[in-house]
Amino acid sequence: MTKHEFEVAMTCEGCSGAVTRILNKLGDVKFEIDLPKKLVWIESDKDVDVLMETLKKCGKEVKYNGTK
Numbered sequence: 001m002t003k004h005e006f007e008v009a010m011t012c013e014g015c016s017g018a019v020t021r022i023l024n025k026l027g028d029v030k031f032e033i034d035l036p037k038k039l040v041w042i043e044s045d046k047d048v049d050v051l052m053e054t055l056k057k058c059g060k061e062v063k064y065n066g067t068k
Contacts, residue, residue, distance in 0.1 A: 003068045004051060006040045009061040018058040026054055
């Protein structure tokens with residue numbers, strides 16, 4: 001599985017909670033959230049566009065930083 005890094009404009013636990021709920025609905029993904037650095041790492045075989053659109057559903061600005 002590929003590990004992708006995204007920058008998400010999260011400011012609080014509520015933001016990271018929203019990201020967690022959205023990613024859990026995807027299924028078959030492993031992820032880590034670093035709230036202070038506003039980073040989300042997602043391990044998945046899904047297409048980057050799918051992951052990006054899913055993250056945007058939390059209503060925050062999302063930027064793709066590449067694979068890690």
